[in-house]
Amino acid sequence: xxxxxxxxxxxxxxxxxxxxxxxxxxxxxxxxxxxxxxxxxxxxxxxxxxxxxxxxxxxxxxxxxxxxxxxxxxxxxxxxxxxxxxxxxxxxxxxxxxxxxxxxxxxxxxxxxxxxxxxxxxxxxxxxxxxxxxxxxxxxxxxxxxxxxxxxxxxxxxxxxxxxxxxxxxxxxxxxxxxxxxxxxxxxxxxxxxxxxxxxxxxxxxxxxxxxxxxxxxxxxxxxxxxxxxxxxxxxxxxxxxxxxxxxxxxxxxxxxxxxxxxxxxxxxxxxxxxxxxxxxxxxxxxxxxxxxxxxxxxxxxxxxxxxxxxxxxxx
Amino acid sequence: xxxxxxxxxxxxxxxxxxxxxxxxxxxxxxxxxxxxxxxxxxxxxxxxxxxxxxxxxxxxxxxxxxxxxxxxxxxxxxxxxxxxxxxxxxxxxxxxxxxxxxxxxxxxxxxxxxxxxxxxxxxxxxxxxxxxxxxxxxxxxxxxxxxxxxxxxxxxxxxxxxxxxxxxxxxxxxxxxxxxxxxxxxxxxxxxxxxxxxxxxxxxxxxxxxxxxxxxxxxxxxxxxxxxxxxxxxxxxxxxxxxxxxxxxxxxxxxxxxxxxxxxxxxxxxxxxxxxxxxxxxxxxxxxxxxxxxxxxxxxxxxxxxxxxxxxxxxxxxxxxxxxxxxxxxxxxxxxxxxxxxxxxxxxxxxxxxxxxxxxxxxxxxxxxxxxxxxxxxxxxxxxxxxxxxxxxxxxxxxxxxxxxxxxxxxxxxxxxxxxxxxxxxxxxxxxxxxxxxxxxxxxxxxxxxxxxxxxxxxxxxxxxxxxxxxxxxxxxxxxxxxxxxxxxxxxxxxxxxxxxxxxxxxxxxxxxxxxxxxxxxxxxx
Numbered sequence: 001x002x003x004x005x006x007x008x009x010x011x012x013x014x015x016x017x018x019x020x021x022x023x024x025x026x027x028x029x030x031x032x033x034x035x036x037x038x039x040x041x042x043x044x045x046x047x048x049x050x051x052x053x054x055x056x057x058x059x060x061x062x063x064x065x066x067x068x069x070x071x072x073x074x075x076x077x078x079x080x081x082x083x084x085x086x087x088x089x090x091x092x093x094x095x096x097x098x099x100x101x102x103x104x105x106x107x108x109x110x111x112x113x114x115x116x117x118x119x120x121x122x123x124x125x126x127x128x129x130x131x132x133x134x135x136x137x138x139x140x141x142x143x144x145x146x147x148x149x150x151x152x153x154x155x156x157x158x159x160x161x162x163x164x165x166x167x168x169x170x171x172x173x174x175x176x177x178x179x180x181x182x183x184x185x186x187x188x189x190x191x192x193x194x195x196x197x198x199x200x201x202x203x204x205x206x207x208x209x210x211x212x213x214x215x216x217x218x219x220x221x222x223x224x225x226x227x228x229x230x231x232x233x234x235x236x237x238x239x240x241x242x243x244x245x246x247x248x249x250x251x252x253x254x255x256x257x258x259x260x261x262x263x264x265x266x267x268x269x270x271x272x273x274x275x276x277x278x279x280x281x282x283x284x285x286x287x288x289x290x291x292x293x294x295x296x297x298x299x300x301x302x303x304x305x306x307x308x309x310x311x312x313x314x315x316x
Numbered sequence: 317x318x319x320x321x322x323x324x325x326x327x328x329x330x331x332x333x334x335x336x337x338x339x340x341x342x343x344x345x346x347x348x349x350x351x352x353x354x355x356x357x358x359x360x361x362x363x364x365x366x367x368x369x370x371x372x373x374x375x376x377x378x379x380x381x382x383x384x385x386x387x388x389x390x391x392x393x394x395x396x397x398x399x400x401x402x403x404x405x406x407x408x409x410x411x412x413x414x415x416x417x418x419x420x421x422x423x424x425x426x427x428x429x430x431x432x433x434x435x436x437x438x439x440x441x442x443x444x445x446x447x448x449x450x451x452x453x454x455x456x457x458x459x460x461x462x463x464x465x466x467x468x469x470x471x472x473x474x475x476x477x478x479x480x481x482x483x484x485x486x487x488x489x490x491x492x493x494x495x496x497x498x499x500x501x502x503x504x505x506x507x508x509x510x511x512x513x514x515x516x517x518x519x520x521x522x523x524x525x526x527x528x529x530x531x532x533x534x535x536x537x538x539x540x541x542x543x544x545x546x547x548x549x550x551x552x553x554x555x556x557x558x559x560x561x562x563x564x565x566x567x568x569x570x571x572x573x574x575x576x577x578x579x580x581x582x583x584x585x586x587x588x589x590x591x592x593x594x595x596x597x598x599x600x601x602x603x604x605x606x607x608x609x610x611x612x613x614x615x616x617x618x619x620x621x622x623x624x625x626x627x628x629x630x631x632x633x634x635x636x637x638x639x640x641x642x643x644x645x646x647x648x649x650x651x652x653x654x655x656x657x658x659x660x661x662x663x664x665x666x667x668x669x670x671x672x673x674x675x676x677x678x679x680x681x682x683x684x685x686x687x688x689x690x691x692x693x694x695x696x697x698x699x700x701x702x703x704x705x706x707x708x709x710x711x712x713x714x715x716x717x718x719x720x721x722x723x724x725x726x727x728x729x730x731x732x733x734x735x736x737x738x739x740x741x742x743x744x745x746x747x748x749x750x751x752x753x754x755x756x757x758x759x760x761x762x763x764x765x766x767x768x769x770x771x772x773x774x775x776x777x778x779x780x781x782x783x784x785x786x787x788x789x790x791x792x793x794x795x796x797x798x799x800x801x802x803x804x805x806x807x808x809x810x811x812x813x814x815x816x817x818x819x820x821x822x823x824x825x826x827x828x829x830x831x832x833x834x835x836x837x838x839x840x841x842x
Contacts (some may be wrong), residue, residue, distance in 0.1 A: 057689070057841075060689070060692065060693050061692070061698075062688075062689060062692055062693075062840065062841040063840045063841070064838075064839075064840060081692070081697070081698065082695050082696060082697035082698070083695065085692075085693055085694050085695040085696070086695040088693070089693075090689075090690065090693035090694075092686070092689050092690055092693075094686055095690070096685055096686040096687045096690075097687070098601075098605065098687060099425075099501075099502055100502075100587075100604075100605075101587065101604070102586070102587025102588055102589065104587070104588060104589040104590050104591065105587060105588060105590070105591040105592075105595060106591075107591075108590055108591030108595070109591050109595055109597075109600075109601055110690060110691070110694055112591070112595075112596060112597060113597055113598070113691065113694035113695060113696045114694040114695055115695055132586075133589040133590075134586035134587055134588065134589045135584075135586060135587070136584055136585075136586075136587050138425075138501060138502070138584065139584050149690065152690075162693075
């Protein structure tokens with residue numbers, strides 16, 4: 001992982017190496033690596049409490065790193081926080097508003113503090129998110145508080161957006177609006193770090209994904225890269241009853257019921273498995289590509305055991 | 317299901333949440349009363365000495381305005397009742413206010429009440445449980461005070477009257493807080509209303525005790541003092557707070573029965589769709605967040621100043637018939653009215669310290685509420701965020717203290733017909749600003765270096781109050797008295813101006829603020 005980004009270090013919007021951060025005796029980050037190239041939408045995934053928000057707070061200069069190097073837009077986020085923040089916009093995971101300030105006031109205030117906001121965008125976003133800017137912070141629902149933060153962030157021209165589970169309170173219609181907006185941001189060539197545990201969202205928006213667990217990066221790459229690590233599920237009917245597939249390495253959960261066959265196959269063995277299947281005359285074939293759900297399960301679930309994460313092995 | 321279902325369970329739950337806090341409140345209040353008895357006994361070697369001291373005290377208008385009507389001050393019991401009863405009632409009132417706020421409006425504001433009320437819990441159960449807990453706490457306070465004084469050897473009847481007066485005063489303020497909690501949407505506004513009622517009660521009895529006594533009958537603190545502990549107890553005034561508690565709690569129940577959860581008396585109004593020109597950045601936001609509190613404190617201290625200013629003439633009358641006292645004061649070379657105003661100036665400065673501490677704690681409050689993250693993720697440098705609130709604390713302190721002096725000066729100028737008093741008394745009060753700022757800066761240091769216990773900054777105010785009011789009586793060692801910044805400020809107008817201590821205090825405040833500033837810039841923001 002570490003060697004991978006060196007050649008294009010100057011292009012990286014975010015570059016974190018071996019980041020550690022402890023709160024008392026709890027180790028929140030334990031050697032985290034993260035690289036986000038300029039212009040990409042990067043999914044930052046992990047279960048609750050895996051350290052996503054802590055990492056983001058370090059990136060924002062709110063927390064000081066205990067060890068490791070952190071570079072944000074080519075600068076040090078702790079020492080140059082304010083200057084770097086001119087170039088980014090942030091949506092916190094837990095949006096807390098001032099009870100007496102209206103949503104519109106908060107949007108303007110955050111915009112002014114960032115050095116101005118795009119008026120045209122502000123108006124159109126309020127409309128698209130169906131947000132009433134005259135309500136007071138105290139009276140907004142969770143989803144509407146999130147919309148306030150989203151409108152404030154998206155109406156900026158910032159080159160980097162850091163979004164911490166920005167859609168956890170949004171309804172599906174608003175979620176769709178959000179995805180549209182991120183698509184536009186991407187087309188403008190801006191960079192997005194999207195922390196999320198909603199897989200469908202990451203799958204449809206992100207170019208690359210980093211998965212963290214217990215404060216450490218366990219997987220990072222393009223979705224295609226990561227799919228190599230997972231299995232394709234194959235369901236087929238053949239003319240003759242298939243035999244001998246279990247001799248091919250990389251096939252799991254094989255079930256043969258007469259001419260019906262179902263199995264999971266490691267991506268590396270997919271070609272061999274289909275060639276073998278072809279010998280029996282394929283009549284129907286359904287295959288499902290690996291989903292992020294499976295990637296996720298591989299790291300946190302108990303379905304797939306051949307993990308190489310020592311910590312996970314210990315807890316079993 | 318009755319509307320009170322679940323009260324018992326909630327009572328046990330609230331009690332569990334409060335138990336440690338209650339121990340500290342109780343120990344503090346018992347110490348307040350008990351330490352008076354011990355120190356008075358130790359102070360005077362003979363009864364003759366005691367009699368002389370008592371004579372000078374009962375003619376000191378400033379002390380009467382601060383403590384209460386002077387009765388049998390040449391007895392230990394009389395001294396305890398005089399020195400402790402007003403402050404005891406204020407402390408019981410503050411305890412009741414914070415406990416009620418914590419269990420009612422704060423819970424609603426945070427949304428936790430919704431979770432509770434979704435269970436098998438009647439509409440009135442949380443309120444009833446809160447009332448029961450806070451009433452029990454006040455009864456406990458009263459019992460402990462009575463027991464400690466009887467244990468010390470003071471007469472039973474007087475100690476009982478003090479305990480009952482304390483309990484009932486606490487419960488009246490509890491009822492006020494309960495009603496206020498039904499009217500406001502936010503817990504801060506509820507504290508503001510209740511705090512104002514406690515302040516006005518304290519002020520009214522001061523005015524009454526110096527004047528003809530009528531105003532004292534309008535004050536819950538005065539009701540307890542009207543029971544004449546150790547001075548021929550009178551028990552019927554205890555009925556007044558009982559009726560008041562009944563009426564206020566009944567009203568609170570009535571409002572609660574009609575309103576929606578989370579709502580106040582007034583429906584929320586829509587705010588502006590755009591931020592005004594005033595909200596240009598960190599300072600605009602800090603001003604917007606703190607202006608309500610600043611206006612409240614300013615108004616309170618200003619009214620207090622007017623009250624003190626308008627009774628300046630009665631100060632002389634008090635002493636008119638006591639030749640011994642006027643001779644004593646004449647010998648000390650002081651002017652009665654001037655010495656009265658040096659004390660009231662100090663008193664108002666200590667109250668303004670309440671504003672300064674709460675204002676300095678605002679930084680921490682914003683942090684724990686999780687509202688700082690989004691701010692500091694903009695190009696707002698952290699130092700400017702700190703500076704914005706600190707500047708409000710600084711300017712606000714000058715305004716609050718200054719308005720106290722202005723109120724005193726203006727009212728006394730009118731009463732005495734001497735226009736020069738306006739500026740003279742304003743200046744005399746403003747001299748305390750550096751001492752207040754030392755405490756404010758200390759609060760900033762605590763916020764920066766020990767954020768988890770930031771609330772402990774209030775102990776600095778308690779310490780300064782104890783030193784100012786009881787330092788001499790308790791015979792505290794010199795270094796303890798010197799630890800209070802207020803001990804170094806010249807007591808204008810009765811003492812001459814001394815620039816050196818004022819300058820040193822200002823520099824101390826500046827240095828502490830710098831430590832806090834640097835510390836807060838360097839630490840993690842949660």
